[in-house]
Amino acid sequence: MNASVPESSWLKSSYSSGEGGECVEVADLQGTTHVRDSKDTTRPSLSLAPRAWAEFVGFAGRG
Template sequence: MQQIPEAYATAAWRKSSYSNGDVGECLEVVGGMPVVPVRDSKVRGGAILAFGPGPWSGFVTAVKDGRLSAG
């Protein structure tokens, strides 16, 4: 099992404004890094996905535009 980098473990994670409140469908992200780390708020010690700025921006735009669906 790979260890979580210290920079991510001590970072100021924040819930995405597009997460579904306290219902359980929440992403957390960290800003101000060369990549955008993303994790599931329910599994804080679990896997972290790190996106480059371009792909992350594309994902956020697709969510805002309603081009992604949950089902």
């Protein structure tokens, strides 16, 4: 469970429609970017340094 990240902090992708097109949710807290699956928010989140998240997003955008 993601007890360390308040539920109100999570932002869902605008591409996540709730009709089978789920994506990820992201929360930026205290110098850490948290990422979780929007289909199952009870599973553990991935915690990344902001730079690592920015590099991942940049890489994914080029793919």
